[in-house]
Every structure is written in C-alpha cells, then in structure tokens.
Amino acid sequence: MVSLTLSVNGRIVDAEIDPRMLLVEFLRERLRLTGTHVGCDTAQCGACTVHLNGRAVKSCNVLAVQAARAEVTTIEGIAAADGELHPMQAAFREHHGLQCGFCTPGFVMNAIDIARRHVSPTEQTIRAELDGNLCRCTGYHNIVKAVQAGAAVMRESGDRP
C-alpha cells in the first residue's frame, strides 16, 4: 500500500492505496465519484476522461499514484455549486448531444478542453479532436453541434487559460 494525496474537485483527499490501482478505479471505487465511466480496456473509448491539472486525460490510463499532488476535476466538479450546468453541459442538453448518457461525461470533459485550446473550433477540428471518444448512440452529429455551441459560450464568458 502507498500513500496518496491529491485534490479532487477542489477537495484535498488522502488515501492509502494498492499501487496498481488506476485513477479511474480510485475515483469510482474509493471516492464513489461514479460519473466517470469505464467503457473499454484499451484506452480507446474516452468514457473515463477527466481533467488532470486542467488537461483532459483518460483516467483508465493513469495510475492513481501518478495523480499525487495533482488537481483532478471530474464530471461531478464542473457545474456551479447551486447545480447550474457548466456552459458545455448546457450545450449538450440544448443540442441533444447525449442519448444513453454513458459516454457523455467523457465527451463533456474532453469538449471543455477542446474549447479552451481552440478559439472557434470548426466542425472539422471538433471531429478530429473527438477522435479519442466513442459514442454509439448519437452518430456524433449533435455532439459536434453541442461542442461548437458550448465553446462559443465559454469564449464569451472568458473561460480560456
């Protein structure tokens, strides 16, 4: 067992863990933050995407110990304290960018990262940037629209590094 200290959604967490524990297992099993999902075992589907020090990463591909002293943000940590949706979450709702909802947290976390890295992402840019996220329900059509709309709102509100 090893000791781990990190920040998750703005809260400092201390834990003793098996060193082979993945970050996604730590989030889901230890912290019960079950919004981050596991859809594959080869780092292909992106359902487990979280932010690690502000960058979108696949948490199935990160050992929990690698997140020591880092800031982790999950899907549970992006809406306002009163429950108001983040602009990207709101855009997914408005544009029907989700159906079964399983891949959705990963898409939203990646989309926020995309919006922060691209001022006005084109459809082509968004489709290329979503390469690491699989959705089986939507055919991506409405996800692309949602990312574009969410990015526009984020741009207006100055949510860019």
Next chain:
Amino acid sequence: MNAPHVGQSIRRKEDYRFLTGTGTFVDDIALPGQSYAVFLRSPHAHANLRSIDVTKARACAGVTAVFTGEDLAAAKVGGLPCGWLITDVNGQPMKEPPHPPLAQGKVRYVGEAVAVVIADSLYQAKDAAELIEVDYEPLPAVVHAADARKPGAAAVHDIAADNTCYVWALGDKAAVDRAFAGAHHVTTLEFANNRLIPNAIEPRAALAAYSRGDGAYTLYTTSQNPHVERLLASGVIGVPEQKLRVIAPDVGGGFGSKIFVYAEECVIAWAAARVNRPVKWTAERSESFLTDAHGRDHVTKAELALDPDGRFLALRVATTANMGAYLSTFASCIPTILYATLLAGQYTTPAIYCEVTAVFTNTAPVDAYRGAGRPEATYVVERLVDAAAREMGIDRAEIRRRNFIRQFPYQTPVALCYDTGNYEATLAAALDAADVAGFEARRAESARRGKLRGLGFSAYIEACGLAPSNIAGSLGARAGLYEAAQIRVNPTGSVTVFTGSHAHGQGHETTFAQVVADRLGIPIENVEVVHGDTGRVLFGMGTYGSRSIAVGGTAIVKAVEKVIDKGRKIAAYLLEASEADVEFSNGAYKARDRGKTFAEVALAAYVPHHYPLDKLEPGLDETAFYDPTNFTYPAGTHICEVEIDRQTGETRIAAFTAVDDFGRVVNPMIVEGQVHGGLSQGIGQALLEGCVYERETGQLVTGSYMDYAMPRAADLPSFKVGLEETPCTHNPLGVKGCGEAGAIGAPAAVMNAIVDALAPLGVRDVAMPASAERVWRAMRDAAK
C-alpha cells in the same frame, strides 16, 4: 391552457443526471459487503473439457467460492432458453441444443464461460482465476456460415450433426419459378451481410443480492427487458418468479445486445445465494467483444426477375444465417420472421420466395442488433433494385416509382399487410434534399480532382412493434408481444407513469411524459416516468424492434383513457351532473358552466368525503395492457453520396440524406437523434465494421477497439434528415417507431453509392465493410 407538448422538441428530462455524472448505471451501484466475480473463459473455439481443477484458486486469499458447470448442474441450474421456436420446411421443430450457463463437457466458442471465481476484491478474483487449471482437448472448429454444412465440417452439437438448426421457407416457390421462367431480365447478386459486434459503450454488468431471511433475490443488470429477464432467469436458476426482482437502472445503450438473457447474470444471481453476499460482475470490453451477442452474419444469393419496363415480377432469395454456437433469446426469429417477411420492401413484387438455412458454428451467439433482420432484407432488395436499374438502363428513382405500392392496405406475398405508407413522398423529398439534380455536376467536379463520385439509393421498409401475440404465437413466439402501463395519479394531481418499455438512450422519460401531459392537460413537470424495475412496474416486454412508442406509448394512452373515464364519474358526482354531460379538456372536467380541475378530482378520489362510495372505489390508478393488431410500417428513402480516392480506395461520405416516415412524431429532436445514431451504425456496417474470426481456429481477430473499427466522429458527416408524417392507422397516436430505420436503410445506400462510383470501371459489387483495401482491390481487379 397547457401548451401542447406532442410535436415539440422538448429538451430531455433525463439529461441533467447524465450531464452531471449522477446517473445510476449498474456498475455505479455498490452494495454493502459486495464481492466480485470474474469468469474464466475458453481460449478454444471448440474443445472437450477433460477436467477443471479449481483447488489452487479456491485456496487463494479473499476467494469466497469457485463454481464450474458441474456445480451448476449438481444444483439443477437450467440452460438458457430460446424465445422463439421455428418449425422447419418438413414440419419439424428447429434443433435446440442445451445452453448451460457455464460450459459442461465441451466449449463451443472462444470466450464461453467455463468457471466463475468470487472474491472479496476484483484483483483477488482475477488472480485466482489465473490459477484454475483446465485440461482442454482441442477439436476442429467451424466458423463461417458458408462452411457449416460442408461435408466433414466439425459438428458443434451432437443433436445437429450437419450443423443445421433449421431450413425454413416463406412464399410461393412455384409462382416465383414460373415468373423467372418468363422474365425479360434477371438480376442476380451474391453477397454476405457482415457480422457485427453491437458495442453499446456501457459494458454488460450484473450485481445480485440475496436476502436469506425471505429467500428474495435482487438482480441489477444491463437489460433492455427486465421482466423478460425475471421470467427467464428465475426459471434458469430455479427461483419462484416473485422472489426475483430485476432492476435495469440507467442502461448505457443496448441496440439489441441487451435483450439476450445471458449466462453471466444468471450465474451471478444464483451465486449470490450460495455465498450469501452480494456479487458483482462487470464485463471488460474484451469480454464484451467475445461474449455479447453479435448481429447479422448472412450469406445470400438473391435474384430479381423483371419485365421489359423494369417492373418487378418475382424475387428469389436463399440465405444461410449464422446462429453462433448456441441459440440466443431471439436468434431464431431474426433471419426468418423479421427478415423474409420484409422482402417485398416498398414494391408490388407479386411473387417472393425465400429459403433460410440457420447454422451453428463455433462463434459467439448471434441475436438482435439494431434492425435485426430488416437491415439484411433491405440490403437484399435495395442492392438488387439499384443493380437492375443499372443493367436495364433505367433511372434508379424511376424504377422505384414504377414499382411502388400505392394502394393501402397492401397485402404482401410474404405475410405482412402494410396499413399505410406514402413512398413517393419520402422519395421526392429525399431527391430534393440531396440535390440529386445537381449530382452530375458534382461528379464532374470530383473527376477533375481525380476522384470517383457515386450516388446510392435505399428505399427501405421496416416493420416495428412485432404483433399481435396470437399470430406471433402461431409462428413460434414463446412470449406475448403486448406492452403494459400504469398511470398512478397522486392525490395532488401529479402523475407517475409506470411503463414496461425500457429506455437506454431513447428518451422515454421525456417522450412518454409529453404524451401523458397533453392527454391529461397537466404540466409536463407533473409527470414522472418510471421504468426498468420489476418491483415497481407491473409487467412489460421491454424495448426492442422500435416498439416503445407504438406499443408502450399506446398502452400508456389506454391507461390514461381509463383514468379520464374514472375521473369523469367522480367529476359528475362533484358537479351534480350526469356522466354523459361531463366533458374533459385542457385538464378540467366541465358540465354546463361548472368545472373541476383534474387535480381537484384526484384529491376527491384519495380524500373521498364527497364521493360516490356506493358505486365507485376510491383512488385513481389504472393499468392497461395493449396488444397491437398489426405491425407498424415506417419507411423512407436514404440517399448517400460518396467520393472515392482512385489511388488509395479510401471512401468518404460526401453527403447523406435520410427522409423517413415514422407517422406522427412526438419529439422531433429525439427522433432525429435516433436517426443519426442508426445511420452511423448503418454507415459503420458499410464502411468500417466487421467481426472477423480466424477461419480455421475460431479466434476472434477483431477483439478490441484497436481491431474492430467503430465509427468515430471524423468518419462521419453531418446528416441531412427530413420527416414525412403518414400516420399509422391502427394506434391512437398514429406513431410507427424510429429507432432502427437509420441502420436499416443506410448500408444499401452506401454500398449502392460505392458501386455507382466504381461502375464505370466495371465493378458490380464490393463486400462490406468497404475498406480502402477492398475498394482498391475492386478497382484493380476490374482493370485486369
């Protein structure tokens, strides 16, 4: 007045929880003291099980139990049942081999479960599973459908020495043969409908708890049909049905692959009682590839006979369908009842004959996958029609128009009776939306860039809401095909809707609430939809075959009508009027100039101080079961435009237009979303996806997302989607269903477009998936 909700793109009620990570999928649930299960799976496609030694595994730290097929047999755990009995051409029942949840004596496909380990932690269970010693005696395997009946092929089951599950036929063979003998032209195609792996992004999972105090089981599982799961799984594990509660909470996509009542959830439920602790199992994606029921996998020869004007005279189809190693819950009805019956398509073809040979192979069981039989039928008909038009020099829209059914109801020669349709309308709208008139100019522009451009059509028919139960029963169905609903009016006038339909992405919580809010004239916020729990919902057949709005929605309407009728009796008493004089509209009962709101009537029903207790029970809570009189028949035209790189064979979808007629549409936003998803799976089948087993050994080659090409965002275009509304004539909502249409229409449209692009080179066909390599080879071979 309450604004109407039906027909509006109301944003979904279910979205908030999914967007904030607060949905509840099976793997998100943790029960106190839960243990973890890991299944040991066969590495061989076909082998005798000489012995299984679990001694070392049982001795591992944290291991609670290890069970094998012998343990299940000793405990009288039964086999997994098939839900549809097909009778073959000789009047004999199909071959129905036993399907033990854990292999007994023999393994028959790579991934078949051989043993289960239950431990305190997942890692302990995995480590222990590696210590199980299995002595396999490998046997020759048969993998391809086309190989199954060859002389000398290995027999998958002793009861089917030639690997034949059934040979089944539909239609008038003599009439078809006569028509072919006198035909002006015959178009023939031979092709495979490629095997697909459904790949819902949520892997299958099961979590079972047992309460020794009352002998009750609770099974959380990823199911599209929890009541069917309860009925079948309780029988498998030998538990009284009322002692098993099945909960399918939020389910992350199904596409047919979560209909099957699988081995794992039965074993997990049974084991929970044996170890007297909750047991949890979640598939890894590798297990999903190996063991989720696959889809399609047909090999077909199809011939279309035409007169000199391009009118269809007859259709003759011979198909071999791969069932896999065991019969899944609905495997047997898919290439028969849901396939051959659709071969009339949108056309007046007077004579049709289809013969289907279903075979066993050493591959994963095949079951329903989005469209289930209907994509395969559409592929046969629409590929033939495009090919015939090309061979006879007739415009492809024109040949379709010449053969369209225009009078309804229309009795096809393959059993179905279409109640309504307007195929000209969807074709015309699609031609317009796709700017087919401008295609030749675009083709010339592509040619200037060295690219080949092609246009493909697919005018599909679908049959949704499989019914009625008595006819389906006479055809071998072992279940009813109705749906159930309950409308519980709460004392404050809000409503809880319990539906036997199950949503796993379809947005029923919104769509059904729209229907109920309008019928009762109450705000949509006052309507709650509950599904997926046999402990709360009275009964249900679940969601498959695009049936939920047509069958489940109608059951809800029937229950609402009962609520309104009882409310009218209460209102008549309160208003001192005769029942016949009380009208219900906009959420209020009115008689002469007096009225009572729905909420006031609801309160009176639950606080019956002024109430006709001598004539009427208190309360306002009604149920309905609805068994449709016919299928519904959505139809539409899909037009695909592709551009092919001459050097690499890479195919790009330049545009995809779908105009569909789903009858009345409750929520256009949700319906269009369903179309987008279906199209992406249909395009995936045509261009990217194909399950590949190594032909000699039965090893799954496409066993991960590195090998199985799932459509990604950059593989797909934005779609042009249009809707025509020809209401269904036999349900009160006028709805038909929309979930599968995209996957049904798209493959033929894409492949017809590819063939159109390559036809000038002399190419007649390319196999699905039309990878760059296959297209490049087709071009090269044509040039030889």
